[in-house]
Amino acid sequence: MANAEIFAGNCGYSTQVETTMDGKVCKVHIQSECAAIQRLAEQLTEVEPFKEISFKRAMPKTHELGIKYCTHAACPVPVGIIKAIEIESGLALPTDVTIKLSKTKKTE
Numbered sequence: 079m080a081n082a083e084i085f086a087g088n089c090g091y092s093t094q095v096e097t098t099m100d101g102k103v104c105k106v107h108i109q110s111e112c113a114a115i116q117r118l119a120e121q122l123t124e125v126e127p128f129k130e131i132s133f134k135r136a137m138p139k140t141h142e143l144g145i146k147y148c149t150h151a152a153c154p155v156p157v158g159i160i161k162a163i164e165i166e167s168g169l170a171l172p173t174d175v176t177i178k179l180s181k182t183k184k185t186e
Contacts (some may be wrong), residue, residue: 080166086159097166127167
């Protein structure tokens with residue numbers, strides 16, 4: 079089983095993702111404080127890992143549902159879900175992903 083704990087940022091919502099392999103299919107269980115992600119979770123219950131990790135073949139199901147339900151294009155939750163799928167399916171190592179954001183004042 080692979081897990082992801084995602085804190086989305088300014089919205090203040092947290093999401094927990096749990097993934098388990100069942101043959102060639104990855105089962106996905108998502109709990110979130112966000113209503114949009116809750117709707118996504120209702121439809122994203124299992125995926126084929128190789129279809130989730132590349133844009134080359136087709137749009138990953140996770141991103142399709144992210145586009146359908148997430149109102150904020152920069153929401154990190156769909157990417158966090160895919161990372162958990164990658165880890166559970168053996169396509170990636172369980173390494174934390176970090177985005178550090180800041181703003182600096184221009185000096186004149």
